[in-house]
Amino acid sequence: MYLSGRAAIVTGSSRGIGRSIALAMAREGADVLVNYTGREAEANLVADEIKAVGRRAVVFRADVSRPDEAGRMVAAAVESFGRLDILVNNAGITRDNLIPRIREEDWDAVLSVNLKGAFNCIKAAVRPMLKARWGRIINITSVVGITGNPGQANYAASKAGLIGMTKSAAREFGSRNITVNAVAPGFIVTEMTGGLPEETKSRMLSEIPLGRLGTPDDIAPVVVFLAGEAAAYITGQVIMVDGGMAM
Ligand code: NAP
Numbered sequence: 001m002y003l004s005g006r007a008a009i010v011t012g013s014s015r016g017i018g019r020s021i022a023l024a025m026a027r028e029g030a031d032v033l034v035n036y037t038g039r040e041a042e043a044n045l046v047a048d049e050i051k052a053v054g055r056r057a058v059v060f061r062a063d064v065s066r067p068d069e070a071g072r073m074v075a076a077a078v079e080s081f082g083r084l085d086i087l088v089n090n091a092g093i094t095r096d097n098l099i100p101r102i103r104e105e106d107w108d109a110v111l112s113v114n115l116k117g118a119f120n121c122i123k124a125a126v127r128p129m130l131k132a133r134w135g136r137i138i139n140i141t142s143v144v145g146i147t148g149n150p151g152q153a154n155y156a157a158s159k160a161g162l163i164g165m166t167k168s169a170a171r172e173f174g175s176r177n178i179t180v181n182a183v184a185p186g187f188i189v190t191e192m193t194g195g196l197p198e199e200t201k202s203r204m205l206s207e208i209p210l211g212r213l214g215t216p217d218d219i220a221p222v223v224v225f226l227a228g229e230a231a232a233y234i235t236g237q238v239i240m241v242d243g244g245m246a247m
Contacts, residue, residue, distance in 0.1 A: 001029030002228045007081035009033045009073065011064050011121060012091030014043035016190035017140065020216030021088055021223045023049055028224055030086065031056040033077040037063050037091075056081060064091045064117030074124035083132065086227045087125040089118035089162075090140040094192060096151045107154045114158035115165070122169060126178065135178035136227045139166050140219075141238065143186050143246040159184075163238055170236030179235040181226050186242025188214040209244035
């Protein structure tokens with residue numbers, strides 16, 4: 001199996017894209033720490049599915065925007081699995097509004113989870129990777145971080161920031177055989193996009209050459225690929241998985 005013997009953390013893996021990534025990694029042989037903030041029951045279900053394919057799973061509640069909680073999560077993975085090879089920074093939130101209406105707390109919340117959260121997790125997780133001289137860090141950004149989107153200035157800023165951090169980390173850790181890449185999904189059907197008005201969805205759909213909205217299972221195989229040996233010479237890249245929407 002492609003990720004046999006590896007241990008991974010997938011942040012925000014109780015549902016949506018993170019859940020799909022966690023399950024795909026387990027099917028390829030990795031042990032996985034399932035992270036969540038609120039939805040404990042859903043996180044437990046993901047862990048049950050991981051165990052059902054014969055891999056180890058740890059469920060860990062941590063708000064990634066808090067450095068102490070991110071640190072404890074990494075320590076729990078290393079203690080449970082004896083190693084940590086793969087970090088997927090997937091946890092993310094939106095607080096959409098036009099700029100004049102974005103409240104300070106909505107700006108801060110989105111930047112804290114999406115950008116600082118990834119930084120907190122990288123800072124903690126890179127230690128065991130540096131020791132092992134092997135690691136894979138994959139940051140889930142968004143096409144919106146490249147193109148911008150009205151009503152998403154805070155979200156787009158956080159995702160663009162994540163791309164800058166990805167490239168900086170790739171340069172810092174490359175000599176230790178740690179790759180750092182970003183995956184930029186387009187419009188993916190999850191709870192995050194579920195609340196958008198139908199007219200927004202059909203406008204987006206009309207801009208997608210492949211003629212359909214994406215699913216979490218469209219994203220997971222790309223993340224699995226980047227996490228394994230076949231992607232050893234890829235670092236600092238942003239892979240768009242968007243049905244051609246933002247080319
Ligand atoms: P989602 O369905 O809303 O799921 C979000 C996940 O993040 C949940 O597991 C949630 O945990 C977790 N989470 C939220 N805040 C957290 C925090 N502070 N600490 C730890 N975990 C936290 O979102 P999604 O659509 O799967 O999106 C996943 C990632 O893909 C996000 O980074 C998002 O920005 C990105 N993305 C999504 C799309 C899209 O169209 N859906 C497009 C581009 C990029 P709980 O279940 O406990 O709340």
